[in-house]
């Protein structure tokens with residue numbers, strides 16, 4: 001079998017489509033700090049409408065959108081709750097603490113889906129010794145639980161519990177559209193049950209840059225100030241926003257293809273002796289593959305696959321993460337399965 005390159009490190013590797021490049025080249029732009037970029041307005045309005053919220057703010061990255069949300073919802077010294085493996089808690093340089101000045105506690109939840117009962121148990125009564133808990137952040141899909149998506153029922157019941165407990169609810173929806181497509185619902189269905197959410201256009205949707213923070217009008221007005229504080233105000237950002245408009249209009253439904261390819265990978269890999277694959281109840285485009293039965297470390301897996309032209313990210317001690325995306329074709333999946341079979345035999 002001829003050697004090929006199959007890059008499964010991340011869906012952030014997707015390149016802009018021809019339609020995006022054309023839209024970027026032709027974008028009507030102005031200085032967005034003066035509020036004069038019509039393409040940024042168009043993207044923000046489209047984003048708000050798509051998730052069924054009053055307003056949206058275009059920011060350079062998912063991490064900045066999340067940090068703006070923390071700064072807007074919470075006061076310095078308050079406490080925020082995260083799922084134990086959440087991106088916002090583990091992978092964003094501790095911004096909740098060193099930028100937003102918040103204390104944090106975590107909840108360990110199966111496949112990243114926090115149950116109302118777990119939230120009830122995590123809430124401590126009003127006590128002068130404790131930081132005040134004011135916000136819960138959830139992740140949908142959950143990156144570090146094999147792209148596990150929440151069901152609408154799960155979100156609804158947690159959202160109700162947050163209201164009972166007087167907590168705001170923010171959703172890190174970096175891959176919100178994967179979650180919606182996997183559930184056969186729209187992003188709006190999710191948007192109805194949270195106080196704010198962010199989604200990235202730079203992941204499976206294939207735009208080159210950016211994320212949208214969404215919420216009600218007053219939340220977004222304050223978040224606008226926080227974006228400025230973080231140095232995220234941009235000028236002729238309509239150039240990149242133009243790709244975002246294409247992403248939302250043209251790239252959502254095709255995420256189902258990425259899920260189908262991930263599913264084929266799962267089915268093929270679990271056939272191989274010694275390999276286990278984590279399979280969340282609602283799966284999307286991320287797989288965590290485990291080689292512990294073979295005693296292969298993450299380093300060894302990454303290296304063995306790399307020698308076969310297959311790129312992935314390590315998930316120590318014995319795992320690796322594979323992510324399907326627009327540049328992965330069916331014959332790439334066949335190739336990975338065939339090469340992996342040879343590798344472990």
Ligand SMILES: Cc1ncc(COP(=O)(O)O)c(C=O)c1O
Pocket residue numbers: 060061062063064087088139141142143172174175200202211
């Ligand atoms: C779940 C989740 N949230 C937030 C982010 C941050 O996005 P960005 O890389 O655009 O800052 C990522 C990035 O991979 C992510 O997977």
